Amino acid sequence: MKTFLVLLVTVLYLPALVAQDVIIKGRVTCIVQAPSSTKGAENVIVVPSFVPSQSTITATSPTGYFEFNTRTDLSLLQDKQVNVYLVSGCRDCRESVYRLFVSEDQDRQNKDDSKSYVTISRWKTQQACLQLEMPPLVADSLLTVIVQQTEEDLSELGAATVASGTPALLNLLTSIASVGPYSAGGTFLASGLDPGKISYGEFLSASALYHTGNMGFNFSPGRDFSEAAFWNPSALAFSPAQGQVSLFTNIKNQVKLGGHYRLNERISIGVGGILVSQDEFRDATYIRSPGEPDDERVRIDSTHRKLREIAAQISPSFKVNKQLSAGVSLKSVWQDFDIPDLLELIPDTNGEFYDIKIKRQVFDLDLSLSYKPTKFLQLGLNAMNLLDSELYSDAFLPGNENPPVRGTRALGLGANYKWVRFNFGADVILDENGIYDAAFGVNYIPMNDVLISAGISALQKSHSLSVRLRNFRLAYVDDRQWLINEQRKGRSGMLNGRLYGGFTFTF
Secondary structure (H helix, E strand, O other): OHHHHHHHHHHHHHHHHOOOEEEEEEEEEEEOOOOOOEEEOOOOEEEEOOOHHHOEEOOOOOOOEEEEEEEEEHHHHOOEEEEEEEEOOOOOOHHHEEEEEEOHHHOOOOOOOOEEEEEEEEEEEEEEHHHHOOOHHHHHHHHHHHOOOOOOOHHHOOOOOEEOOOHHHHHHHHHHHHHOOOOOOEEEEEEEEOOOOOOOOOHHHHHHHOOOOOOOOOOOOOOOOOOHHHHOHHHHHHOOOOEEEEEEEOOOOEEEEEEEEEOOOOEEEEEEEEEEEEEEEEEEEEEEOOOOOOOOEEEEEEEEEEEEEEEEEEEEEEEOOOOEEEEEEEEEEEEEEEEEEEEEEOOOOOOEEEEEEEEEEEEEEEEEEEEOOOOOEEEEEEEEOOOOOEEEOOOOOOOOOOOOEEEOOEEEEEEEEEEOOEEEEEEEEEEOOEEEEEEEEEEEOOOOOEEEEEEEEOOOOOEEEEEEEOOEEEEEEEOOOOOOEOOOOOOOOOOOOOEEEEEEEEO
16 A cells, blocks of 8 residues: 555656756847837847856847757756846947846746746847847857856755856956957968868769759760760760750759761761859858967858869760761869868958869860660760879868869760660769769650650659750759759749750751
8 A cells, every 4th residue: 555655646746856957048139220129139149157058149030039958957946046148249238137037937838848948038138239239250259168168056056046157157258248249359260161061073973864854865875965975975976967056054053065066977076065063051160370369269150162163075986887886085174162261350340251262173085985786775885084083072171281082983884775756774873982873764755856854863863854845955853952052042942953944956
């Protein structure tokens, strides 16, 4: 019976024994023009005095909002007053501290019993937003210093004691207030660059398999020779047209322009160029320049990195007989991107970034073959970048004596099976790491001057659907976010850079 009573009491009081972390949230406002016109204050630091490691910066959306988990159990803060400080561009603001009384009745019922919310419903300041808000880089720099301060030992507080923070924290906040929010100003050198999303040096392989309206048929083209000059110029000898000019682009970040012309019954020549551009926002760390008083660090989560890669080539081909042809492609490849160098923090500004332009140009060549063992089967091979020229494989920091590079040598294989109105194709690229990827496609001629093509890649899962009506083409190409463009994102995620157009004129 005693055991039963003990279990019953335990079950009844179990909810009260569950630890509850106190979460403080709210919104800081400032005056826009007149006292009656306010908005949320952005880039202001909210500091819980007893646990500075959980300090946060007010949000941009929704403006002025903040929320932080104190990682402190409600039992330690119950019926106690805690001080929450505001670090802003205003040196002598009266509203720089909010004295918050914590009690369990302030928590509105929520689904998570392990959390207890205390809300500062409206932290109104009487300061102009221009005076209160700090430049984002300054706020980030000050937050880096504040979160490193030691926490207050709440176990030593009495029942009526106020959690106001350690003397070291108070001295720091006083120092910041006395010198203004620009104590971290000065010149900083780039010292760290976090991993990014852009794939450097791979645009040619990706262009053959992912960014094309002829997916699965580029290394053994049969009906569409618009990209043969790039991926298998030997096939140009089998083109039924005397000459051709083609354009394929999504306007935003990729352009392919190429063409070919038959000089005589055996010799054809093709030319073409590919342009690919990408950009992203990438985290970086800057350290104060040598010779300054200390080595404060500034963490920036939105440095803008840009990459542009270009290839231009000339591709002659020779028809050996009705079944075999050979080709060669002479190409020049460029890389153009920036790396972080300096950050200049200046009062009343958001700071100035200084980048270094990195440029690289390499020459290489391809050898290709096309073979038709039967009338319904065609095979293609392209040994690409035989000189194994190297491209940069990532951005890097200034002064890096061993920047990351990748070899470009690869082998492209293709097969094209023809069956009346249908053609079935497969492409695969092998590089130094094995299979880069494979693409499979099908095209269909429903009526004269109409070609419908569709394809999918095996690893990347990129897919495309293309319709060519006489001389003009419209295509939907989803590369599964292989191309990165974060500065100018389109309103429609479905069509953002995925809608391609172009033309093919034959003569």
